[in-house]
Amino acid sequence: MFKDATLVLGYELRGLLRNPIWPLFGILQPILYLAFFAPLLGSTVPGGSDQEVLAMFTPGMMLMIALFGSMFAGFSVMNDTRNGVLERLVVSQIWRPAIILGRVLKDAVALVIQAAIIIAISIALGLRVTLLAALLMLGLMALTGLLAGSFSYALALSIRDENAMSQIVQFLAMPLTLIAGLFLPVSLGPGWLGTIAQFNPLYYAVEAGRSLFRGDLGATTIPLAFAIFVVLCALTLIWSVRSLRRLGT
Structure with missing residues (x-):
């Protein structure tokens, strides 16, 4: 099972290495924000020191x-669905969840x-x-990518329309x-904004990142963010795999 996921991962990574320019473009905007807005x-x-400002601002740019x-x-x-690539994978002997994983x-x-x-x-x-703080932040970023990516794949497989997806x-x-x-920080805004933010999982990741970069490794925001994202990752992965199964029926 996991061998299939590794094979798909290797194939996808080779495609990424053949065209690495887009991931580099993806970090251009956050770099400009760090240089000119921070x-x-x-x-x-x-x-107001550089350390305090960057500890507050950098996690937000990473999560952007x-x-x-x-x-x-x-x-x-x-695109793979339109070209028939995904359908051929679904009906092959490969473990279906590996296609998404x-x-x-x-x-x-x-x-x-x-x-x-x-x-x-x-x-x-x-x-x-x-x-340690940097490694924990990278782990949180990996979970954020898993959540956002699996949500995007599930949504794409469910609606199958680029215009609707974009909107x-x-x-x-x-x-x-x-x-x-x-x-x-949301704390700089009115109280109602802080109340709404508690329903946004990304808010907990940002707060956890700021705690890590301030050196406050004992902050409750850190384990809370990891717990929320692990649960949401599992739910969105299940959704995306079920959407893929419907493709093959």
Whole structure:
């Protein structure tokens, strides 16, 4: 079973290596935000030093990559469906969940590499972060990629329409970004915004990332974020696999 997932993962990674320019373009916008927007936030962060600003701002930029990168992953499934590639895989001897698992694992690997580059750039700009905190953040990024990717694949297999898919993803991405506090902490806004944010899983990932980069490894936001994302990853993976099974019927 897992051998099949490994084979799909290897195939997807080889395709990524043949055309690595798009993942690099995916981190261009967060890098520009780090270079030109983060320096403007000194007055909004207690202390106002580069360390405090980057510890607050960098997790949001990392999760921006996860949201806007993995949420559009489902379009590749639509293309494979139209070309008949996916149907041939579904009726083959391959373990069906491996078709989805291999793809979402590829998305997670690409996302972790992108996130590591963002951390390295932030360190060059003045961020100080421990190795353990950086590794935990990369793990959280991998879970975020798994969640967003499997959700995107499930949605694509369910609706099978690029225009509808694009509209739904755009509709979800904007409020998820704003309510999660990717650019500024939600605590700076009115109380009602903080209440709404508690229903946004991305909010917990952002808060956990900020706790990690501040060096507060004992913060309750960290295990809470991991627990929420593990559960949501399992649910969206089940949804995507069931949507794939309907394709073969």
